[in-house]
Amino acid sequence: MSVKWLFIRKGISAISGLILLVFAGVSFYKSRHLKEPVVLSPGVSQVKKLSEYFTGIKGTINDSNVYILEGEKPGGTILLIGGTHPEEPAARLTTWIFTENAVVEQGKLIVINSANRSASTVTRLGGAYPPDFTIPTSWGGQKFRMGDRWSNPLDQWPDPEVYIHYPSRQELAYVDIRNLNRTFPGRPNGTLTEKTCYALTQLIRKEKVDIVIDLHEAELQYPVISTIVAHQNGLDLAALASMIISGTEGFNIGVEYSPPALHGLSHREIGDHTDAISLLLEAPEPFLDATRGRTDRALLLEGKDEFVVKAGRHGLLFEKMDENGWPIDVRIGRHCSTILQIIELWSEEKPDKTVKVREVPRYTDVIEKGTGYFLRNPAKADPKKIYYE
Amino acid sequence: MIITILYYLLTGYIAFLIIWNLLKSKKWQEEILYIIILLPFLLRLFRLK
Numbered sequence: 001m002s003v004k005w006l007f008i009r010k011g012i013s014a015i016s017g018l019i020l021l022v023f024a025g026v027s028f029y030k031s032r033h034l035k036e037p038v039v040l041s042p043g044v045s046q047v048k049k050l051s052e053y054f055t056g057i058k059g060t061i062n063d064s065n066v067y068i069l070e071g072e073k074p075g076g077t078i079l080l081i082g083g084t085h086p087e088e089p090a091a092r093l094t095t096w097i098f099t100e101n102a103v104v105e106q107g108k109l110i111v112i113n114s115a116n117r118s119a120s121t122v123t124r125l126g127g128a129y130p131p132d133f134t135i136p137t138s139w140g141g142q143k144f145r146m147g148d149r150w151s152n153p154l155d156q157w158p159d160p161e162v163y164i165h166y167p168s169r170q171e172l173a174y175v176d177i178r179n180l181n182r183t184f185p186g187r188p189n190g191t192l193t194e195k196t197c198y199a200l201t202q203l204i205r206k207e208k209v210d211i212v213i214d215l216h217e218a219e220l221q222y223p224v225i226s227t228i229v230a231h232q233n234g235l236d237l238a239a240l241a242s243m244i245i246s247g248t249e250g251f252n253i254g255v256e257y258s259p260p261a262l263h264g265l266s267h268r269e270i271g272d273h274t275d276a277i278s279l280l281l282e283a284p285e286p287f288l289d290a291t292r293g294r295t296d297r298a299l300l301l302e303g304k305d306e307f308v309v310k311a312g313r314h315g316l317l318f319e320k321m322d323e324n325g326w327p328i329d330v331r332i333g334r335h336c337s338t339i340l341q342i343i344e345l346w347s348e349e350k351p352d353k354t355v356k357v358r359e360v361p362r363y364t365d366v367i368e369k370g371t372g373y374f375l376r377n378p379a380k381a382d383p384k385k386i387y388y389e
Numbered sequence: 390m391i392i393t394i395l396y397y398l399l400t401g402y403i404a405f406l407i408i409w410n411l412l413k414s415k416k417w418q419e420e421i422l423y424i425i426i427l428l429p430f431l432l433r434l435f436r437l438k
Contacts, residue, residue, distance in 0.1 A: 009417060017424035024428065025437040032437075122438070154436050158396050 031131035032121040032152075034145050036389040038096065038113065039376035041359070043069040043103035047387055050112070053206055054199035056188050061118045061155050062196040065387050066203065067099045067111040069357075075107025076210040076353030078343055079276070081200070082113050084180045084266065086120035086147020088217035089133065089300065090283055090331035093144070095215065097336060097374045098360060107347075107355030110207060114389045116180040116196060118155040120147035130297045135328075137372035139379070146300065150178035156192045166190065168263040176264070181214070184269035201273060209276045210353055211237075211346060214266040215335055217285035220308060220317040227254040228338065229280040231271025237349070238279055241342045249337045249363050251330075281338050283331040284319045291316070301328050333366035397434065404430040 040047070046068040051058035053066075064083075082095030095113040102109060114120050123129035123146055134141040153159075156178050163177040164170070166187050176182035178193050186197025204212060211234070218225045230238035238255045246252045258267040258278070270278035286292060286308045287300050293307045304325030312321040340360060347354040361374055378386050404427060411423040432438040 006415070010412065010420060013411070013417075013420045013424050017427060020424075021428055021431055025432060025435065028432065028438045153433075154438070157393055 027131060031123070031145060032154075034132060034143065036144055037142070037378040038065070038067075038099050038387045038389060039378050039381040040067070040385040040387065041069070041099060041101050041103060043101075043109075043359070044099060045070045050196070050199045050203065053203040054188065054195070056195050057192070057199050060192060060195075061121065061152075062116060062192060062199075064112055064114045064117050065389065067113070067387075069098075069102055069104040069109040069111070071104040071106040071108070071356060073106040073354075076346065076350060076355045077108040077110065077207055078346075078355050079110045079204060079207070079209045079212045080112070080339065081115045081212065081214045081266070082111070083115045083117065083120055083147070084214055085149045085216060086114070086116065086145070087124065087129070087149050087288065088215075088285060089144065089146065090217050090285065090328055090335060091215035092120070092147075093135065093328070093371055094332050094335040094339070097332065097366075097371070098339075100376045101359045101361070101374055102357050103359045105356040105358060107353070108207070109355060109357060110203070110209065112200075115200065116151055116193065117389070118151040118192065119149065119178075119180065120145050120389075122148050122152040122154070124148050128295050130295075130300065133297045133300050135301075135372045135375060136370070137375050137377070139377040141372065142375050150175060151180070151193045153178075165264045166194065170261075170263045172264060179264075181216075181266055182264035184264055184266050185273040197269075201270065204270060204274045204276050209274070210350075211277045211279065211342065212266065212270050212274075213339055213342065214270075214278070214280040216280060216282050217288065217331060218282045219288035219290070220284055220286055220319045220321055221289050221291070221311065223318045224256055225282050225284055225319045226252065226334075227256045227282050228342075229256045229258055229265075229267045229282065231258045231267050231278040232260075233271050234277035234279050237277060237342065237345060240345050241338065244345070245338060245341050249341065251334055251337075251363060253334065253338060279342065281335055283334045284321075284326045285331065286321065286326055303327050303331070329366050329371050330363075332371050333361070333363035336361055336366055337363040400430050400433050404434060 048066040051063045082092045183197045185201045186194045228238040242255045267280040291311045407427045
């Protein structure tokens with residue numbers, strides 16, 4: 001082969017590679033920098049940054065917005081954490097419903113939509129996840145980033161060979177050093193994910209939070225599903241909420257006891273290291289099941305998958321699954337009702353720590369009207385009322 | 390932070406080796422292989438993925 005032909009061939013190969021690089025790079029860049037608007041509810045009185053509670057994360061991607069809704073009367077303080085695992089979209093969207101609709105009459109409600117913002121800027125490597133998804137609304141639709149379980153390696157890299165949790169010194173999976181729900185209570189001189197947990201812990205201490213509710217979704221092949229995972233100091237509250245929800249709201253939710261020997265999780269460490277009651281909510285998300293079929297936006301939003309249904313027929317699931325699937329409205333509705341029920345029960349039990357929230361839809365409202373009904377149009381909103389995640 | 394910088398230097402060095410092999414190779418199958426395995430290294434170096 002002549003040198004000239006060899007040169008031309010290498011040039012063609014290099015240009016082909018460059019084209020692939022540009023297409024992939026543009027897609028990854030757009031996904032990482034997609035702005036998600038939050039149109040503040042009239043009930044939001046302040047928007048702080050997480051770094052106001054711990055300056056160590058100032059200027060980092062995880063210096064997230066902290067939305068504070070205060071009532072006129074004093075009362076208790078509730079913290080909702082969304083986006084601990086951004087590959088569980090119903091958790092983040094539930095916080096959107098609260099930040100765009102909730103009005104607090106008494107007490108204080110603090111909402112974080114993107115607790116691990118870094119993890120919301122990447123999808124699972126090799127998972128073929130869609131980079132984003134759109135919730136249909138009457139004004140068109142709102143696009144959200146699909147995220148991952150772990151912080152973006154662009155923000156925290158490399159992972160260690162062995163991850164030793166602080167302060168328990170328990171050995172956990174190496175990759176979980178980027179998992180916000182394995183690094184609580186965090187430490188000020190740790191990795192970005194550990195620092196983020198430390199900032200959240202500081203927020204809980206400084207704001208004197210009474211109840212922390214960490215929102216999640218789980219695969220149907222995972223036994224901790226459709227449940228409230230409770231630290232021992234919140235077990236009674238969770239059990240009562242479970243009974244009342246299962247009897248009145250139109251869906252069943254169980255209670256799980258937070259294992260004392262499993263460290264790093266919010267429901268364990270927040271309860272152990274702060275005065276707050278720590279609860280974690282799990283809703284079913286077939287998108288996360290290992291036996292799923294095509295991993296696309298339809299599966300993410302509709303929760304329908306014939307392969308997961310088949311797994312259910314073989315007794316491999318811990319939650320029912322049929323051709324109706326688990327649509328995102330159902331998953332968000334479950335979270336909304338469970339949060340409201342917990343707040344109502346807490347307020348009945350502790351009148352001096354009452355938190356009264358209104359304008360948040362319950363399970364049946366979200367299913368009937370759809371999630372998009374509760375999202376506000378940023379094009380018609382006062383620009384001062386728009387924040388970006 | 391120092392370890393992260395070292396990893397970026399390693400990534401750059403490996404990307405350089407892949408490009409060097411690409412230029413030296415005489416087989417088109419190898420060239421395609423080098424192009425494909427080079428992409429994730431470049432995406433990380435350019436902080437895109």
